[in-house]
Amino acid sequence: MNETPCPNCERLEARIRELEEQIAALLKRLQELEGRQAKTSHTSNQPPSQDKPWQPKSERQKTGRSSGAQPDHPGTTLKMSAHPDHTVHLPVTGHCGCGQVWGDVPVETQVTRQVHDLPAWQLQVTEYRADVKICPGCHHRQRAPFPTHVTGQVQYGQQVHALTVYLNVAHFVPLERTSEILQALCRARPSDGTIALNLNLAADRLQDFESHLRTALTQQPVLHADETGSRVNGKLQWMHVVSCAQLTFYGQHARRGRAALEDMKILPKYKGILVHDAWSSYFKLPAQHALCGAHLLRELRGLAEHHGQVWAGDLREALRTVYHELKAGTLSPEARTAFERRFDELLEEGLLANPAAPPVPGRR
Structure with missing residues (x-):
């Protein structure tokens, strides 16, 4: 017995297929948006400057030890200088409890303490006075030459120039704040133009270094x-x-x-x-x-945490474990071979979980 197709049923089935395709597309889009929203510099190549202001996750493994210096750490302590710049003598004055005048008693020994501090900063002004002479025969006027680094009537010296370049370039201190720092330290406030000129001079002098x-x-x-x-x-x-x-x-x-x-x-x-x-x-x-291993760890964390791909989390942990063992010198040849085999296995799982998408005309 032949059954006559139901036109309404066919339309209903076509509509259901259409809705299923729309739902699948929407779910995929939702997953992409959720992954993009959760993306940080710890789960992708996004720069840290775009992260939200909460505590970042660290790739360090917990060791169970307390924070700070460890028992086997050599440590550093401020040491006495063998050649102090200044010495202050502190005599014993007054009288002993028995009435003896301390000024009449010879010194047996001395106990020393040292204070390491910066000297008071202030500009030192050096004035150059060039002699001028007039020839009695031809009346030619001759001036003694100034040093090559003395080009203006009043100028800052090389140490001030070097400090402004160091603060701006090495420590990323803006021009205005660089001037404020110098004013607070030594009562000198070079202008933005002066600092910019110092930067250009330093760049010119570093051309040979840059080539090397x-x-x-x-x-x-x-x-x-x-x-x-x-x-x-x-x-x-x-x-x-x-x-x-x-x-x-x-x-x-x-x-x-x-x-x-x-x-x-x-x-x-x-x-x-x-x-x-x-x-x-x-x-x-x-x-x-x-x-880059750091970038790989971020990408694998993003795949595991935001896309539910288990293989990515396993590969990330395997990479972190072998890195720390290698750094500690505890990675045996057998462990290395096992890691390489596991690495290949997890890559195969990743390829199976993420088949290449078919090319779409007009889209990269």
Whole structure:
């Protein structure tokens, strides 16, 4: 017996399928939005400056020991100086309880204490007086030359210049606050223009050093590269860094990608191992590539905590465990082999849990 299809049933089934597709799309979108809302610098590549102001999570493993210096820590103590700059003699005066005058008693020994402090800061003004002579024969006027570093009638000296550059560059103190610090310490208040001039002079004098630094970095077997957003005159630019254990190069640039790397003149010709955060511009370089472990731990934490992917949490714990064992020198060859096998297994689980999405026309 043939059953006649019910037009209403077919429409109902089509509508149900349509609603199921919409629900699936909405659930996927909801998951993406929840993951984006929960994203921090501890679960992704988001910079710490965009985090919400609560206590960050630490990657350190608990050891059960109390905070502060440990029993086997050598510690540091302020030590007596063998060559004090000033000595203050403190004589014994007055009378002993028996009536003896202490001034008539010879000194048996001395007990010393030292105070390490800064001297009172104040500007020292050096005045240069150049002789001027007039030749009695031809009446030519001749002045003695000033030192090369004395270019103005009144100026700050090299120590003040160096301190302003140090505060502004090494400690990121703004120009106005740098002036305020100097005024509080030594009653000198250089203007913003003077500090800016000091920065330009320092940059000019470091050109040879910068060239040597570039050369030294390209000769290192392993380099680390990263970049972060930086505001310059209210506009977004990028602070790039290339470093190894002993050397660090900073480069400010308006671009984040290839153009900045070309201008820094380090990475485009580097052939060693480059550790980075998987930013696409780095993969276009001729170096051998290694992904930053700290960034991997953040991404794995985000996948485990916000997307429920168990393999990511297991891989994160395996990476942290092998790192701490390697750092402590307790990683055995057998444990290393077991970790590598487990690493491959967890990567396979990750690939199965996250199949490649089919390409969508018109979308990257």
